[in-house]
Amino acid sequence: MMTTTPLTETAVAEHRSPFRRVVDVVDERMGISALRYPVPEHANTLGWSLGGLTAVSLAVVILTGIILVQFYIPDPTQANQSVRQITTGVFGGAFVRGIHYWAAQTMYVLAGLHMLRVFLTASYKKPREGNWLIGVGMFVLTFLAIFTGTVLKWDQEAFEALGHNIEAGKLMGGLGSFFSPTFAAHTPILVRLYAAHVVLIPGAILLALFIHILLIKRHRISPHPLLPDIGTGQAPVDEPTESFTRHLRRISAFGLTLVGVLGLLALIRPPGIGSPPVSGIEITRPMWQFWPMFTLENWFGLSGILWGGGALFGLLAIVPFIDRNPARHPGRRKVALVIGSVALVTYVTLTLLMLVLPAKTHLGM
Amino acid sequence: MHTTRYRTLLRQSVAALVIGWFVFLPATPAFAHGEGESKESRVLALDALAYLANRPAHYVDSAMEKLNDAIAAKDTTGVNMDKLTEAMHEMSAGQMMQARTALQDAIQPLSGQTFSGQMFSNHMANGQMISGHSMGEEPGTTLMLDPLKGSTNWGDSSWLLAGASALAVLAGLLLARRWRPPESLLEIRSHLTGLEA
Numbered sequence: 230m231m232t233t234t235p236l237t238e239t240a241v242a243e244h245r246s247p248f249r250r251v252v253d254v255v256d257e258r259m260g261i262s263a264l265r266y267p268v269p270e271h272a273n274t275l276g277w278s279l280g281g282l283t284a285v286s287l288a289v290v291i292l293t294g295i296i297l298v299q300f301y302i303p304d305p306t307q308a309n310q311s312v313r314q315i316t317t318g319v320f321g322g323a324f325v326r327g328i329h330y331w332a333a334q335t336m337y338v339l340a341g342l343h344m345l346r347v348f349l350t351a352s353y354k355k356p357r358e359g360n361w362l363i364g365v366g367m368f369v370l371t372f373l374a375i376f377t378g379t380v381l382k383w384d385q386e387a388f389e390a391l392g393h394n395i396e397a398g399k400l401m402g403g404l405g406s407f408f409s410p411t412f413a414a415h416t417p418i419l420v421r422l423y424a425a426h427v428v429l430i431p432g433a434i435l436l437a438l439f440i441h442i443l444l445i446k447r448h449r450i451s452p453h454p455l456l457p458d459i460g461t462g463q464a465p466v467d468e469p470t471e472s473f474t475r476h477l478r479r480i481s482a483f484g485l486t487l488v489g490v491l492g493l494l495a496l497i498r499p500p501g502i503g504s505p506p507v508s509g510i511e512i513t514r515p516m517w518q519f520w521p522m523f524t525l526e527n528w529f530g531l532s533g534i535l536w537g538g539g540a541l542f543g544l545l546a547i548v549p550f551i552d553r554n555p556a557r558h559p560g561r562r563k564v565a566l567v568i569g570s571v572a573l574v575t576y577v578t579l580t581l582l583m584l585v586l587p588a589k590t591h592l593g594m
Numbered sequence: 595m596h597t598t599r600y601r602t603l604l605r606q607s608v609a610a611l612v613i614g615w616f617v618f619l620p621a622t623p624a625f626a627h628g629e630g631e632s633k634e635s636r637v638l639a640l641d642a643l644a645y646l647a648n649r650p651a652h653y654v655d656s657a658m659e660k661l662n663d664a665i666a667a668k669d670t671t672g673v674n675m676d677k678l679t680e681a682m683h684e685m686s687a688g689q690m691m692q693a694r695t696a697l698q699d700a701i702q703p704l705s706g707q708t709f710s711g712q713m714f715s716n717h718m719a720n721g722q723m724i725s726g727h728s729m730g731e732e733p734g735t736t737l738m739l740d741p742l743k744g745s746t747n748w749g750d751s752s753w754l755l756a757g758a759s760a761l762a763v764l765a766g767l768l769l770a771r772r773w774r775p776p777e778s779l780l781e782i783r784s785h786l787t788g789l790e791a
Contacts, residue, residue: 270782273775305734313742323745324755384741385644388733395731410730418731455779457786465786469777479773486766492759496752499744505735507644509632510660512653 265472266446269464271453273471273479279343281480284438285487286336290374291431293329301381303423308383309505316502327495333375335491337518340368348548348569351557352451356462358549360444363437365545370434372542375518377426383419386513388506391418393515393526397534446473454557514583521579527586537579544572631663635673636701638664642681643697643738650690658685661697674700698738 245253256262271277300319302311315322344364347353353361376394380387395418398405410418452464459465503513515523521541525533552565559566632638638660645657661682665675677700684693748756777785 270775270777271779273773274779275770305732306736309735309739313739316742316744321751324752327744383733385648391731414730417729417734453779456783467786468782469785471775475773479770482766482769482773484766485769486763489759489762489764489766492755492762496748496756496759497746499746501741501743503741504644504647504739505737506733507637507640507735507738508731508733509637509641510644510656512645512648 263446264474264477266449267470268450268473268476269452270469270471271456271464272450273476275483276346277450278476278480278483279339279346281477282483282487283336283339283343285480285484286332286339287434287438289332289488289491290329290336293325293332294427294431296325297329298427301423303381303417303420305383305417305419308381308419309502312382312502316499323499324492324495327499328491330500331491331494331498333378335487337371337375340364340371344368344545345573349559349566350451350454351562351565353549354451354462354552354555354557355549357444357448357451360441360448361549362546363441363444365542367434367437367441368545369542370430370437372518374426374430374434375516377422377430379516380419380422381426382502383506384503385506385510386503386515388508389511389513390515390519391422392508393531393534396531400532400535452557454559458557460555517580517583520581520583521576524579524582524586541576633667633669635664635667635670635675635678638667639673639678639681639697639701640735640738643694643701646690646694646697647738647740654685654690658682661685672701674702694738701736 252261297315300311300315300322302308312326315326317323347361347364376390380391380394394408395410398408401408406412413421449463451462452458456468457465464470522534522537525537527533529536552562554562554565556562632641642657642660642664645653645660650657661678664673665678665682677696681693681696681700684690684696
């Protein structure tokens with residue numbers, strides 16, 4: 230009769246594949262096995278991978294951005310022409326710019342959808358309130374990145390967006406002084422926004438993302454509201470789990486699809502560029518992300534932009550602090566869901582109104 | 595004891611300064627595009643040029659108005675007024691392309707020299723010459739170009755990129771399916787509720 234004897238540690242080490250050995254060597258020094266923490270099975274779905282896909286979009290934006298800065302000239306007299314040169318005179322430039330543009334759009338949409346999923350599944354509740362706030366902060370930063378990116382192309386739309394920003398800054402008194410052109414009168418404001426777009430904002434997003442990911446690891450993935458609630462803010466102990474690396478693997482698969490879609494969009498709907506800007510006219514419509522604020526501006530003047538933006542991001546920030554109901558099941562969160570739906574419908578309506586209502590020009594025309 | 599009082603005083607002074615900065619520094623009146631129309635003929639001529647470059651059929655009246663203002667403006671520095679008048683004649687005759695060319699010629703001197711051959715005033719900043727028309731929030735535009743639409747004329751490389759992109763979509767979908775979780779949410783739920791029961 231054959232008997233099996235347990236393999237000694239040395240024997241196991243000798244049976245490892247060369248790849249496994251390399252991984253173990255790296256792990257011993259860098260601690261990458263910390264990524265193998267358990268993730269509940271319900272999280273390996275598309276809905277629970279939206280945050281990861283937002284991070285994929287960010288990676289694409291950064292990679293394409295690194296290429297674009299090699300050719301972009303942040304000088305008001307040449308910026309518009311340099312974007313045209315990238316589009317028409319640099320090999321692959323139009324494709325890279327197209328991917329950068331669409332990845333930024335996707336990042337904003339995915340971040341919004343991710344926040345919507347977190348809201349619907351009550352994942353912002355104790356002990357994850359702080360991480361929700363960091364998420365809202367990243368959403369604001371993404372919004373700012375899109376704004377500054379819009380300005381960098383330095384066409385009429387860019388200049389009008391900048392004009393609104395500067396005037397809104399004036400309304401903020403001392404708080405808005407940094408956004409004023411007089412803060413550094415001899416420096417073109419384009420240069421300052423360029424620095425914000427390529428260094429300050431991405432740096433802040435990466436820092437916030439790092440903390441966001443660490444907090445996810447610390448608090449673990451939140452429980453699914455439709456599964457039995459054990460009341461600890463964690464997934465049921467008996468729910469099957471997979472390691473976070475498996476979760477990353479599935480996000481990579483979704484990410485590959487996303488990159489393909491971005492490539493197709495860059496080819497089918499490449500972004501254009503408007504005429505070089507002039508001051509004193511108002512003829513363009515802002516990017517759709519700004520439409521709710523601009524509808525409010527048409528009704529209430531420039532202060533509508535400030536109040537609208539403040540209300541949007543302020544309401545998002547206070548969600549975990551006004552919703553203290555510990556229940557996660559949608560059936561027991563009717564008030565929160567109704568208020569959330571009203572806010573969402575208002576946001577969408579304000580966005581769509583921009584298409585229907587006649588755009589108004591403002592003082593100074 | 596004294597140290598505590600000193601710290602409290604310091605804290606209160608800093609708080610008062612910060613609050614004062616935000617509250618008492620008055621907000622200035624804001625307009626979407628600066629305080630009123632420019633008095634400079636060059637700026638007004640550029641506005642007219644921009645109207646013509648962006649959907650001229652929609653903005654003929656606006657362009658005409660700006661051109662009139664440019665001709666009537668007191669500050670005509672750097673503008674060839676003859677060309678401006680020529681642009682007005684062309685526009686009145688419905689010759690928009692000619693009007694645009696004349697307008698561009700009228701402000702062209704700014705790109706290097708003034709019409710009389712004198713160098714345009716520049717400002718010194720940090721030892722470098724910076725054009726007065728590209729500082730702060732100045733647009734810095736001297737040459738008006740048409741809007742450029744994204745090109746959808748596909749060459750060989752575009753087809754190659756499209757193929758690679760489509761392949762990435764397919765591969766991603768296949769891998770996502772292959773690596774999907776073994777159980778659906780309903781199965782996990784019935785599994786868990788079964789355990790509870």
